[in-house]
Amino acid sequence: MKSDILTIKKFHEGLTNKVFSAREALAEFYKIIDAKDGEIGAYLSTDRDASQTQAEEIDRMVNRGEKLSALAGIPLAIKDNIMVKGQPCTASSKLLEKYKAIYDATVIKKLRSEGSIFIGKTNMDEFAMGSSTETSAFKITKNPRDLTKVPGGSSGGSAAAVAGGMAVAALGSDTGGSIREPADFCGIVGLKPTYGAVSRYGLIPMSSSLDQIGPLTNTVEDAAIVFRAIAGEDPRDSTSASVIYGEELTNPKVEHMREMTIGLPKEYFISGIDKGVQANIAAVIADFKGLRVRFKEISLPHTKYALSTYYIIMAAEASSNLARLEGIRYARVPEAENAVDLMDRYVKNRSHGFGAEVKRRIILGTFVLSSGHYDAYYAKAQKVRALIRRDFDEAFKDVDVILTPVSPTPPFKIGEKMNNPLTMYLSDIFTMTANLAGLPALAMPPNFQLIGKPFHEADILGLGQYFERIRR
Amino acid sequence: MLITKKLIDHLARLSRIELTADESKRFIKDLNGIFKHFKELDTLDVKGVNPMIGGAGLKNIFRTDAVSLSGKAETVDEEGYIIDAFPETHDGYLKVPKIL
Structure with missing residues (x-):
């Protein structure tokens, strides 16, 4: 049964043809989790009772002969910064260790109405701050393909759950590459949607102008199915856009793909990229050329300023978003029990509740927003961000999609980059520009990323599905 | 430095x-x-560049100022659930540490 249940499409066929029941499939996934997750560490919590109830309901629908949605009965892993009512939601922080979600995020509500099953919450970097899942306050997640390596991050638990066969698909969040880099490191597919395509309601925010929720899956087709289900305007997220997606996501037209021009930005093909990654990208380009897809060299001249711009904007927004965690409303750490006054209570909760990387970013953000430094850093970064976006707008006059590597390196060893934040930040050098410019981007094996025009997810998902078919 | x-x-x-x-x-x-x-x-000279504020080119709009249940609760029961989720409660009230 195992190989029948690892893609949404196959799972759906098996379920509707009564090859297996939703309960049997769920039991199989928990069996795999019990056997493997002690070593991999993808999940922080599982909710077996609620999952069982959901699976029973799906089986009753099957028995009554009701039409099932493509996502009915599909076991999904959810990153632990997305609210699933009744399940813990810790963002891998000690400060939220005991917090349970009291409502469903909009994406969960949408998937619940499709009949998806939320089997558990996955490990991540604390408040999504990291590229290796090593800043989690609770545990290290290992890469299922090589247990000495990191799974990437911050959505490392979600990537490891899918790559380890412990969920059919997963949700993650991506602020600077947090879906795409772990997908790449674990050899699966990850989609960061256009800013505003998916509601952020119910996502614990890191950087509100950069964060997007998106799928991690075994195939591009699955990513398209999940994306289609979670996208859409939401009155509870005023930055969500009123764009309606349809069939074009999951049923791309081959003729349309062949008319596309792919841009290769010279700033992304630099020295210092791992040789294996380079070879993979060259092979991908050759394969696309074999399909008669055209290529064009382009320039995105402000790329070199992206890292600084990203870190200033992200830290500024994160420091203000995390101000709400004062230890009164959400959770309290034991060290703050004997606080002498309110200020002491705030300080004790935050000092003992946050890990080192979170503190570092809060302090960085506080600095760039502080009077006297605001114009030189934050205000300037917002202007450079406009220039980075303008680079893409210009490039998209000539090309439909842009192809780049996902990460400059393959997965690194656990512990290798923890003592040097700047080297760790460089892991996201090719992914963060899509967040700054608000563009959709797809990471897929082997090691490549497709960046699309705003709300043109169909272009990157279509090319991705086309590529996937010929490679198979 | x-x-x-x-x-x-x-x-x-x-x-x-x-x-x-x-x-x-x-x-x-x-x-x-x-x-x-x-x-x-x-x-980098950024003179004359309009800053990109937020992740999309959206304009601010205001919703009607109307009383409703908490955005997170859809029924009165759920309001109770929200209260229970607070670290400490007493008879439906939120209990906070002494602050003065």
């Missing part, structure tokens, strides 16, 4: 975080490294 011991103490105070001696030493080093990298922005 942009980030000094005095500045890091000030920033920690503004952030409502107390740093240990070790953390303070490490952050001075880390942040100076990071700010050295940020220097590259100085070489």
Whole structure:
């Protein structure tokens, strides 16, 4: 049964043809989790009772002969910064260790109405701050393909759950590459949607102008199915856009793909990229050329300023978003029990509740927003961000999609980059520009990323599905 | 050196975080490294560029100012659930630590 249940499409066929029941499939996934997750560490919590109830309901629908949605009965892993009512939601922080979600995020509500099953919450970097899942306050997640390596991050638990066969698909969040880099490191597919395509309601925010929720899956087709289900305007997220997606996501037209021009930005093909990654990208380009897809060299001249711009904007927004965690409303750490006054209570909760990387970013953000430094850093970064976006707008006059590597390196060893934040930040050098410019981007094996025009997810998902078919 | 011991103490105070001696030493080093990298922005002239604020080109609009249940609750029962989720409660009231 195992190989029948690892893609949404196959799972759906098996379920509707009564090859297996939703309960049997769920039991199989928990069996795999019990056997493997002690070593991999993808999940922080599982909710077996609620999952069982959901699976029973799906089986009753099957028995009554009701039409099932493509996502009915599909076991999904959810990153632990997305609210699933009744399940813990810790963002891998000690400060939220005991917090349970009291409502469903909009994406969960949408998937619940499709009949998806939320089997558990996955490990991540604390408040999504990291590229290796090593800043989690609770545990290290290992890469299922090589247990000495990191799974990437911050959505490392979600990537490891899918790559380890412990969920059919997963949700993650991506602020600077947090879906795409772990997908790449674990050899699966990850989609960061256009800013505003998916509601952020119910996502614990890191950087509100950069964060997007998106799928991690075994195939591009699955990513398209999940994306289609979670996208859409939401009155509870005023930055969500009123764009309606349809069939074009999951049923791309081959003729349309062949008319596309792919841009290769010279700033992304630099020295210092791992040789294996380079070879993979060259092979991908050759394969696309074999399909008669055209290529064009382009320039995105402000790329070199992206890292600084990203870190200033992200830290500024994160420091203000995390101000709400004062230890009164959400959770309290034991060290703050004997606080002498309110200020002491705030300080004790935050000092003992946050890990080192979170503190570092809060302090960085506080600095760039502080009077006297605001114009030189934050205000300037917002202007450079406009220039980075303008680079893409210009490039998209000539090309439909842009192809780049996902990460400059393959997965690194656990512990290798923890003592040097700047080297760790460089892991996201090719992914963060899509967040700054608000563009959709797809990471897929082997090691490549497709960046699309705003709300043109169909272009990157279509090319991705086309590529996937010929490679198979 | 942009980030000094005095500045890091000030920033920690503004952030409502107390740093240990070790953390303070490490952050001075880390942040100076990071700010050295940020220097590259100085070489870029951004005169006349309109800043990109937020992740999309949306304009602000206001919703009707109407009384409704909490955005998170859809039924009165769920309001109770929200209260229960608070770290400490008493008879449906939210209990906070003594602050004065």
